[in-house]
Amino acid sequence: MNYRFSARLGSFSSSAVREILKLTQGDSIISFAGGLPAEEHFPVAAISEAFGRVMQLGNKALQYGLTEGYLPLRESLCKRMAGKGMNVTPDNMLITTGSQQVIDLLTRVYIDPGDVILVERPTYLSALQVFRSYGAVPVSVNGDSDGIDLDDLKAKIAKHKPKMLYVIPTFSNPTGRVWSEERRRGALELCHASDTLILEDDPYGELKFGDSSRKYPSIFALDQHPEGSCVVYTSTFSKTVAPGLRTGWALGDAEVIRQMARAKQAADLQSSSLDQQTLHQLLEHFDLDGHIEFVRKEYEARMRQMADLIRQHDWPGAVWEEPKGGMFFWVELPETIDTAELLKSAVEQGVAFVPGITFYADNPQTNAMRLNFTHNDAAGTVAGMERLSKALAAVLV
Amino acid sequence: MNYRFSARLGSFSSSAVREILKLTQGDSIISFAGGLPAEEHFPVAAISEAFGRVMQLGNKALQYGLTEGYLPLRESLCKRMAGKGMNVTPDNMLITTGSQQVIDLLTRVYIDPGDVILVERPTYLSALQVFRSYGAVPVSVNGDSDGIDLDDLKAKIAKHKPKMLYVIPTFSNPTGRVWSEERRRGALELCHASDTLILEDDPYGELKFGDSSRKYPSIFALDQHPEGSCVVYTSTFSKTVAPGLRTGWALGDAEVIRQMARAKQAADLQSSSLDQQTLHQLLEHFDLDGHIEFVRKEYEARMRQMADLIRQHDWPGAVWEEPKGGMFFWVELPETIDTAELLKSAVEQGVAFVPGITFYADNPQTNAMRLNFTHNDAAGTVAGMERLSKALAAVLV
Known part of the structure; x- marks a missing residue:
């Protein structure tokens, strides 16, 4: 059978997030990639x-x-x-x-x-x-x-x-x-x-x-x-x-x-x-608003922890700000760094994120990364940021 | 705001089944229209x-x-x-x-x-x-x-x-x-x-x-x-x-x-x-096969009941056969009868079905109807077939 797919097929390139999610399910990689809420707080x-x-x-x-x-x-x-x-x-x-x-x-x-x-x-x-x-x-x-x-x-x-x-x-x-x-x-x-x-x-x-x-x-x-x-x-x-x-x-x-x-x-x-x-x-x-208030505080604490860790690791040339809500940090690195390349060494170190290049409709910037702060617990975030710093140090050499 | 819908919009004409389903939800109409399983047998x-x-x-x-x-x-x-x-x-x-x-x-x-x-x-x-x-x-x-x-x-x-x-x-x-x-x-x-x-x-x-x-x-x-x-x-x-x-x-x-x-x-x-x-x-x-065996027998009994009723009512010129499975009777009426018109008087009598015309890609036949036999209980089927016969008698005059 010779399959004759439609012309629109090319547009369904699998999203990088989902593919990474697939690779990192159930193994030892700490993932800052997916936009996952913290399952321990599901009601x-x-x-x-x-x-x-x-x-x-x-x-x-x-x-x-x-x-x-x-x-x-x-x-x-x-x-x-x-x-x-x-x-x-x-x-x-x-x-x-x-x-x-x-x-x-x-x-x-x-x-x-x-x-x-x-x-x-x-x-x-x-x-x-x-x-x-x-x-x-x-x-x-x-x-x-x-x-x-x-x-x-x-x-x-x-x-x-x-x-x-x-x-x-x-x-x-x-x-x-x-x-x-x-x-x-x-x-x-x-x-x-x-x-x-x-x-x-x-x-x-x-x-x-x-x-x-x-x-x-x-x-x-x-x-x-x-x-x-x-x-x-x-x-x-x-x-x-x-x-x-x-x-x-x-x-x-x-x-x-x-x-x-x-x-x-x-x-x-x-x-x-x-x-x-x-x-x-x-x-x-159910008191959904009370639950949301609780989740919100937990996520804010996780955001602050990650912000502190980014400050501590003091990545050279990194530009970022503390989000006022949501689930993500957006970190721009020096223009010499291609975060798609960085991801490869990051995964070797046991940590994942989403390279910025995937988020652009046109003229993509290649030096940014998206980090999710809601999914990992405190220890996971500490270990993941440690691994990410190692990966970054390797490409900055 | 002047909305500018896409050209493909015309293809999404709402399906007749779903529209009838909407009209007949929660009121006194007996419906042979939808392809609904019998909810009393859900496990x-x-x-x-x-x-x-x-x-x-x-x-x-x-x-x-x-x-x-x-x-x-x-x-x-x-x-x-x-x-x-x-x-x-x-x-x-x-x-x-x-x-x-x-x-x-x-x-x-x-x-x-x-x-x-x-x-x-x-x-x-x-x-x-x-x-x-x-x-x-x-x-x-x-x-x-x-x-x-x-x-x-x-x-x-x-x-x-x-x-x-x-x-x-x-x-x-x-x-x-x-x-x-x-x-x-x-x-x-x-x-x-x-x-x-x-x-x-x-x-x-x-x-x-x-x-x-x-x-x-x-x-x-x-x-x-x-x-x-x-x-x-x-x-x-x-x-x-x-x-x-x-x-x-x-x-x-x-x-x-x-x-x-x-x-x-x-x-x-x-x-x-x-x-x-x-x-x-x-x-x-769960013994799903055992459950299916049970449902299958129930549906066969419902199919036979409806078959008996079609025979009893003896609709002039109706052509149909007993299905060997599934959920539907397909009844062809004399060519002079437009079942889309029949549906209107049927709904007045308090019964619904799907006119055959909706099931054709091209050159539609207008004299058939689809009757679901799985959803109604015995009394409902008796009453519904009675109403349908009245509607049919009215158009056959």
Whole structure:
């Protein structure tokens, strides 16, 4: 049999993170690579209890359900979203298999081959993979520690007439940065004026450090919404409850959501009824905000530990800042260092990270690396940073 | 905001089944429409126990997992597949969110716009929707009660040079028919000779009636396999355990599976860890074959009840046969009757079915209907058939 794969196959190069994840599963490598939450903090007892409540609902709980998602879950989530300034009804919400699927479905219904999608520089690599698989052309927009560069955004909108802008404004992957409100409002204005749809990816927004009363309003909340919004917002339970329940959601104009639901029907009919109902029971009977507060403090402590270790190891020429939330450090090394090469010696030393090169839509920088600080415990982080320093010392010779 | 959806949007017309399902949820309509298993037979106690075992595995059970699927589940499934003459390793298997996702992923990696996909006449409507969404042109091949018409298949392969053939050879949706082994071998030979990939969809194969020792070997089992097979096989737990666990799988050549896994990574990273692990524990500790034997007998009884009712009501000019397995009756009415029109009066009478028109790739027949016999209990089936007869009498006047 001579297999004749489609032309789009080339776009599905396996993501470096996932391949590394595969290599490092269950062996002696300390990984700062994956965006993994700390599994020891998963609320397993509460999930078990929630599952028990689902089973009490009877057999119907395990039947086929609506493509749009389990209605009581959507209703609970609407209340939760209202608390964050996003006033939506269940018709403005689609439940998905993680927020990754939101990226896929929105691209599927909105993008034609050749369309330009503006993205941050750098940005989430698996979003780039999705965009390219539908024939879109991702083009990067510059940014700094306050968020996207509005002049560059304006220029790129004028030049490329993009259909979409994909952003992670709150504790970005990979840089950990958070946009100022001014940048959020500025981007919104430019996109409204040019009919550019914003896909606002917010997996990390709940993981904020420091003063917990500090608010970072979503771009969706700042826009007229839900109907007529130029933003589709997505978030997930993967970082606040557990990734294994694979449940995310999209918010947006009801017509945009309806089109995404049709595409989802073709893609997989619906996401797991069991996961959705378990999460609904969890939202109704568990202090999720208290749990998030706990996780947030744990992650902040881990972030500070890693920051202290980076300072102690004093890598020559390293440029980085303490993230205000999220899961990642972004470390730029001297331009002579190719972090893809560094990864090879790092893995020999028994430590992994993600080389910066994978996060660029165009003109990649080769001297940065992304370090996850949420997954390893204190001893693992100490040992991993030690190994990483050795690998770095070897290439700096 | 002026939304600018993609050109492929037109292909995502919402499936009639799902729309009817939506209308009939929780109200007084008796539905023969959806392909729903009988929820009262879901093995809920065993699922609860399996979930308990997963929770005992510790928090890691809820972490991100491999895109390819939970390895122990793939290993258990390999053993199960070997018992059906399909000798595969975990590298030949991808775990998905139901077998619907297999159709989507294989189409994504294999089909370019304009490619022809041959399908049965009639065939599963949500497969047609997926194919069209990727720009494929589905072309139907004639068949009879022994399966696909080999002469027509040969002619259509010669004429259209298709990239793929999509079939449900065992208890087809919508017709309930089962292919003879001769037709299976004949189709395989024609496809091998022309490098046509066969997507063999087998959601119903376990639901066989009559002598349970009777075997219907899959086309995949009849082919050289796994490597170099011209078949990708897919099945699901949706009909044997419960649809709400949303778990299906694909079997095929390792390279084809690898490409599908890459596409899945972009689509949703992975399917629910919780569902996969629960199913793995179920396979290890529950008598699934005993359960299937029980369900099979229940469904056969329901099928016979509906057959008796069709005979009793004696619809003028109705042509149908008793299915040897699966979930559906396919009833052809006199050509003067448009079943899409009939559905309207049926819904007024309080009963629903799926009009045949939705199941055709081309030149649709308008006088058939698909009736599901697995979901309703005996009283519901009696009442529903009564209502359907009234609706039919009204249009026959």
